[in-house]
Amino acid sequence: MKLVIAPDSFKESLSAEAVANAIAQGWRTVYPDAQIRLCPMADGGEGTVDAVLAASGGERRELSVCGPLGEPVMAHWGWLAEDQAVIEMAAASGLHWVAPAQRDARLTTTRGTGELILAALDAGARRIILGIGGSATNDGGAGLLQALGARLLDRAGQPLAAGGAALIGLHRIDLDGLDPRLKQVEILVAADVDNPLCGPRGASHVFGPQKGAAPEQVEELDRALGHFADVMAATLGEDYREVPGVGAAGGLGFAAKAVLGADFRPGIELVADVSGLAEAMQGADLVITGEGRLDGQSLHGKTPVGVARVAQAAGVPVIALVGSLGDGYQGLYAAGIEAAFSLAPGPISLEQAMVGAAEQLQSRAADIARLWRLAARQG
Structure with missing residues (x-):
């Protein structure tokens, strides 16, 4: 049999x-x-890289990147045949990196996930599968964009501090320095939620509490993400905040969709495809x-x-x-x-x-x- x-x-x-x-x-x-x-399977969250490598082969790579609270962490990602990379944001920006007593969704950053994408670009990736479950973050993907060369500036022209709460002070987004190699790469986001960025079903209200946000902090973060979406819409000429799934991973899906042009697919479908x-x-x-x-x-x-x-x-x-x-x-x-x-x-x-x-x-x-x-x- x-x-x-x-x-x-x-x-x-x-x-x-x-x-x-x-x-x-x-x-x-x-x-x-x-x-x-x-x-072995996964749905885009923690364990996605190892599941894909176990089922389809490939190389497990490691890199020291910025952790959720700014400290260095050793994250892993996968290199597959045909110039494909598989990244799980949990490896760099996951909740497991933050002790329960230190969890503060206002401060955590996705910068390390952006650094993993840079590593994939350096390796020559033409296709990146990005699993975005298990995050510790609520910054709308701002840290990821900063790692990839975008500048998020306040009214004085100074770079914003890390974390979702800082986004309330955003005045201008400069995408001129964004890594040009991103235009030649297909990015597929493995996500299993259809939440928008803001509002009662948005990233802050639905997922913020499990990342350490008290009720008043949830409201603070939701306002900050709404302001981020306002400035992004003015920058791009299109508003992405209501696109299903952009609220995933504390809004990292928003940055991936709006700036990186990522396509969204259910995580298990992506892993099943890659794994054959x-x-x-x-x-x-x-x-x-x-x-x-x-x-x-x-x-x-x-x-x-x-x-x-x-x-x-x-x-x-x-x-x-x-x-x-x-x-x-x-x-x-x-x-x-x-x-x-x-x-x-x-x-x-x-x-x-x-x-x-x-x-x-x-x-x-x-x-x-x-x-x-x-x-x-x-x-």
């Missing part, structure tokens, strides 16, 4: 590649001769996908549903193997997932579940393989 294993990571527990390997080990205890294709998931499914008997938690919200752009769409097109059934099942997970049956299984063997703590995730994945995969074998005999 041919099995395709295409899971996302189990956050804070196992990478997508480790999840796929554990499932494969369990399956082989029942089907030692099975043809197994591992296709559709080709891997040709002739497959079964697909196993999964993530840390499966619930009704998983319908909105999460990895298992994206994998199921590709599998449906190939006529291959899909089973989900997940850390836990939450409210409304049954809705995924209509999205192409035939069955879903949770790892937990009984009442255990989250910490216990995370520590033993690899072993539980192997055990559940073996159980599913036995059930598959029984069904095959009965058929």
Whole structure:
């Protein structure tokens, strides 16, 4: 038989590649001769680079860049065939770089993500895939633009300080120094939200609180992003603040769309394309996908549903193997997932579940393989 294993990571527990390997080990205890294709997946957030490299090959590169609070951090990105680069902003500007007590969405910057784009340009990239999940930032992509050569100036002609709150003092945007190589590069943004830049569904209101913004700071940041959009519209002659998705990653999607001319696609679709998931499914008997938690919200752009769409097109059934099942997970049956299984063997703590995730994945995969074998005999 041919099995395709295409899971996302189990956050804070196992990478997508480790999840796929554990499932494969369990399956082989029942089907030692099975043809197994591992296709680790991601949705554009943390783990995207490693998932793409594990599935399609390529080179993992590292670079010291500006972190969210201005300190240097060691970030990674991927170099693929045909002059393609894959970057996840979380590697440079992610929330994990900022301790909970230090989180302040007014101050964090996307400059490091811009520095990763510069590295890709230096390497000769003609296509850049930019995953923008997991950010610590709310600066509308201002730091990214500054890293790429744009000047954001106050009324005195001085460069703005880092962070989203500083944007309220923006007077003029000078794009003359923007790196000219950007005009020859296709930029694809992997994003799974359709939020505008400002307002009740905008970057500050929806995502600011998880990045450390108190209610009054949310309002401050929303006003600052609105002012940024005003100045940008005056500069470009077009207003991008209502384009679906520009509110992603604290508004980094806004800078990517308005200035870099990026196109937006669901993260799982982009990763599936780059990883060759559709080709891997040709002739497959079964697909196993999964993530840390499966619930009704998983319908909105999460990895298992994206994998199921590709599998449906190939006529291959899909089973989900997940850390836990939450409210409304049954809705995924209509999205192409035939069955879903949770790892937990009984009442255990989250910490216990995370520590033993690899072993539980192997055990559940073996159980599913036995059930598959029984069904095959009965058929």
